[in-house]
Amino acid sequence: xxxxxxxxxxxxxxxxxxxDLQFTAEKGEIFGLIGQNGAGKTTTFRMxxxxxxxxxxLIKWDDKPVHALDRDRIGYLPEERGLYPKMPVEEQLLxxxxxxxxxxxxxxxxxxxxxxxxxxxxxxxxLTETLSKGNQQKVQLIASLIHKPRLLILDEPFSGxxxxxxxxLKDAILELKQHxxxxxxxxxxxxxxxxxxxxxxxxxxxxxxxxxxIVNLKRQYGKINxxxxxxxxxxxxxxxxxxxxxxxxxxxxxxxLGREEDAQPxxxxxxxxxxxxxxxxxxxxxxxxxxxxxxxxxV
Numbered sequence: 502x503x504x505x506x507x508x509x510x511x512x513x514x515x516x517x518x519x520x521d522l523q524f525t526a527e528k529g530e531i532f533g534l535i536g537q538n539g540a541g542k543t544t545t546f547r548m549x550x551x552x553x554x555x556x557x558x559l560i561k562w563d564d565k566p567v568h569a570l571d572r573d574r575i576g577y578l579p580e581e582r583g584l585y586p587k588m589p590v591e592e593q594l595l596x597x598x599x600x601x602x603x604x605x606x607x608x609x610x611x612x613x614x615x616x617x618x619x620x621x622x623x624x625x626x627x628l629t630e631t632l633s634k635g636n637q638q639k640v641q642l643i644a645s646l647i648h649k650p651r652l653l654i655l656d657e658p659f660s661g662x663x664x665x666x667x668x669x670l671k672d673a674i675l676e677l678k679q680h681x682x683x684x685x686x687x688x689x690x691x692x693x694x695x696x697x698x699x700x701x702x703x704x705x706x707x708x709x710x711x712x713x714x715i716v717n718l719k720r721q722y723g724k725i726n727x728x729x730x731x732x733x734x735x736x737x738x739x740x741x742x743x744x745x746x747x748x749x750x751x752x753x754x755x756x757x758l759g760r761e762e763d764a765q766p767x768x769x770x771x772x773x774x775x776x777x778x779x780x781x782x783x784x785x786x787x788x789x790x791x792x793x794x795x796x797x798x799x800v
Contacts, residue, residue, distance in 0.1 A: 502528040502563045502651055504549070504683055509558035511544050511707075518544040520707040522558070524700075528651075531674065531684045533694045533715075536704030537795060542687050543580070544707075546654050549685070550577060562652065573601045576650035580657040582641050586630035590621065590640055593629060594647055601648035608647065615643045619669055634661035642670065646677065653677060654685045659693055671697065691788035701787075703794055710794045719784035722793070723761035726786075729754045729771065730779035741767050753779065 509522040519541040526532035534542050547553040549560055549567060560567040585593055591612060598608040616622045619639040629637060638661045646653060655674070659667050674697060678684060688694055694701065695715060702712040711718050729738070730753045738754055739747045743763025748755050758764060764782050771777055785793075 502681075502683060503561075504532075504567075504652060504685070505559070505561040505564075506545070506549075507559040507561065509545070509548065509560065510556045511541075511548060511553060512556045518707050519548070522702070522704075522707075522709055524702045524709070524712045526683050526685055526700075528683050529678055529681045530700065531678055531686050531698045533698035533701035534685055534687045534704065535689075535691070535694055535701055535791065539706075540704035541707035542704060543656065545704075546577070546656060546685070546687075549652075549654065550575065573648055574651045576645040576648065576653040578642055578645040578653075578655045578658055580660065582637060584629045584637060584641055584644070587628055589626050589628055590632070591616075591625040593640065594643055597644040598647045603648050611647055611649075612643070615647065618673060619643065619666075635663060635666050638662055639666065639670070642673070646673075650682065652683050652685070656687050657689070658686070659688060659690060667693075691786065691791055695787040703791065705795055715787060718787075718790055718794075722785055722790065724764070724782045724784050725758040725761055726783045726789075727756040727758055727764060727767070728779060728781040728783075729756065729777065731771065731777035733771070741770060743767060 504526040506522055506524050509519055510517065511519040522541070522545065524532070534545060536542055544553065548555050551567060588596070594612045595605060595608055598611070599605070616625055619642075621636060621639060624632060624636060629640060632640065638658070642658060645655075658670060658674075662670060671693075674684065674686075686694065686698060698715065700712070700714050701718070703710045733754060735747045735749060735754065738744060738756060743759050743766070745757045745759050756767075758767075761782075768780060771780065
């Protein structure tokens with residue numbers, strides 16, 4: 502099963518929110534749709550959910566128009582919570598599951614599984630409004646997947662979660678991936694995107710700046726992130742040919758290079774007196790690449 506976004510455009514009078522967008526998300530894949538606020542992510546989600554009609558272009562699921570996809574096969578975790586504050590957690594999950602066509606008997610088993618998984622069993626009778634922000638987010642996530650969707654859209658799923666709960670959520674997302682769910686994932690946390698996503702589409706003002714495997718984006722810039730540890734000074738390192746900038750991070754120096762090829766002569770220079778404690782060359786992080794792309798840095 503594949504979600505195909507084919508030359509998708511959405512205009513609101515003279516404003517273009519999404520401009521000629523193209524990407525695919527496969528069964529068992531986590532696809533990252535990333536961009537700054539106002540980049541067009543939510544508009545794209547709403548078109549996939551058939552809540553907005555595209556101006557031009559097609560959205561297809563398994564080569565069929567997305568509006569033909571059974572609504573009960575899509576899950577959506579919105580950035581803004583949509584829970585009923587006065588309703589107990591278990592009752593709320595039963596309500597949302599029944600809306601998606603599931604029976605009470607089937608839901609009881611699945612609710613118990615996810616409450617245990619997210620360490621919410623003791624909150625099952627609690628009113629939603631009494632829960633912490635993080636626990637509300639976990640309930641919202643369970644509501645979005647309790648009906649076992651084939652396509653799951655997650656918009657800022659880690660909002661309000663501490664590191665322990667974020668780890669629980671990551672494990673759950675990876676489990677859904679292994680079971681064949683196609684997942685569209687959006688987050689401002691580039692470390693989460695880099696850790697979870699197979700492919701990404703980077704949006705700016707509704708236009709795709711890059712779409713494809715994260716490693717292919719990294720390769721555009723090459724391995725220009727050099728980490729050194731040894732008996733150096735920032736001043737000496739900054740004078741080396743090919744070094745764009747130097748920063749000290751605890752006991753190590755981080756050098757940004759102009760080109761990957763600059764690393765070899767630097768290695769010869771810093772090791773001319775023998776052993777050094779560390780010389781590590783790597784790609785830029787996704788967060789650094791995101792900033793470069795949004796700023797208009799073209800390779």
